[in-house]
Amino acid sequence: MNYNIDCNGYYGEFGGAYIPEMMHANISELQQNYLKILECEDFKSEFSKLLKDYAGRPSPLYHAERLSYYYNTGIYLKREDLNHTGAHKINNAIGQILIAKRLGKSRIIAETGAGQHGVATATVCALMGMKCVIYMGKLDVDRQAPNVLRMKMLGADVIPVYSGNMTLKDATNEAIRDWICNPADTHYIIGSVVGPHPYPDLVARLQSIISEEIKWQLEEHTGSPDPDYVIACVGGGSNAAGAFYHYLDNEMVKLVAVEAAGKGIDSGESAATTVLGFPGVIHGSRTILMQNDDGQITEPFSISAGLDYPGIGPLFAHLKKNGRAIFEHATDDEALEAALLLTRLEGIIPALESAHALAVLKKIQFGSDDVVVVNLSGRGDKDMATYMKFLEETENKRYK
């Protein structure tokens, strides 16, 4: 099985570029240049230098002993939460702004859900002295307030989006519209492995540093670069794409993609796209998406703004279809409990998104000798309000 895109940007039947003509010039410019740029020495050295000195890579691979003991297996956390700006999103933002510079662009736009991609983008724009506009659903502006403040301090214009459910999907629509209206000077830094070709492949490549590091780090820990499992949460799928990337062709490594079930798969308030969705086109890509019988995209729900998206990257639609990855899901409550458990056992407060990945540890029967890598994609600072509410509700009893 092949997990790379073909010449038209498809993973099997998913992917491609379904875009209005007004975007053609920019998308085709990117299609024609991204691999050349990624492969040139000058880009590679600037990118890796910034990842090391600026973002703080390599991020540690931490053997979580108390969590391992709790689940009676070997658990390693890939600490993307320790990156500058607090999540894996910075890897992609650095890479894409270097590409934007090489394409002669001076203005950057981005969409954001949890605000992590918005903060990462605003950060690299400050670093490069570029103008930055971030589109964010009004609901997310409200529930991720600390990140909005960070973006503003970094000098970005944060534009609240009032259409639709006022979340990530709507912010993405608005960013696309901005790009249609400003084709000449603007580069759109998409934050996930979604969107028209070449974005899914571009973002996956920029995030692939995660599994590149896991391989040598795990070898140092265990003597083998290959774990039994890699677990990551999936909204659009960028952290999972990065954590899976160098293991895709190694069928011995089980890949677990965790979607957000919201209040439950059948509750009508869920974001578990591969369970609830059907093939179609969203944001320029043929993939699986949540939609009604008339092909109208339906509103997802998750407590986690970063997973609150009705589509999924085309790579994951492909992995689902051919069975290469195991698809699991976690509800809001399961994620909250998993976040608290990690915090109390290991002293690490995870992002709500990453907490979904942690939540499936109790759902899979691991062997005591298994090596399980969980991609801890982000830190929980932005989610403190939600966590506080949960703590009050559970009255702090269970884990005292």
Place this chain on the structure above:
Amino acid sequence: MNRIDELFNKKAGNILSVYFTAGYPALDSTVEIIRELASEGTDMIEIGVPFSDPVADGPVIQKSNDTALKKGMSLRLLFDQLKDIRKETDIPLLLMSYINPVLRFGIEKFCKKCEETGIDGVILPDLTPEIYTASYLGLFKEHNIYNVLLISKGTSAARIREIDGLSRIFIYMVSSSSTTGIKRNFSADQKEYFLKVKKMNLRNPALIGFGISDNETYLQACKYGAGAIIGSAFIKALSEGEGGKNTVRDFIKKIR
């Protein structure tokens, strides 16, 4: 040959095509609006099939899409509303939407339904010429449906030639780098682009759309192209008008 060919055989210029969103302002206003537009001398009508995520559209059409969806408009209902439309008018009709509702409906079934209903063409901005050619060209031909392709300011001369080669009836020339919406005037830049395309002597006529809102922009579009496509300005008139025949009549009068 269908009704759009007949129109272009009859008329080489000053063509006025009007867009409206099915199910807007009322769920069952679709047929009435077609009737009125036809009787007021509109040359062609584009019926918008509302979509939840219309990325090529500005605020006015986004809103009409939302309203129509909330009222319950769908492709299925639209075909049902239009089933007898050819008993009363021969005006060329196109459906304009996005690819996802069509894929969900089933694209073969969609083409078949269009043919049965008497739809002459479709405009799907996110169905690229490349994907259309690779997957659907034969299907559209089989059902005698024209797929109208777009060009914009960013489209290179070579690509315009390719799109002209693929087009079988007319080209939808997007007037500016923008989503749909109302603008007052055309800039020197836009006029230069119109002139560049005009001088290419394409085999298909070009209708200019996006930003046409009044008599002045309509006349400009007729000067540089074969005519104009009006959408947002008409939706805005519908939303402000009382409904009724005068809204459509007054609007068309103001344009021409």
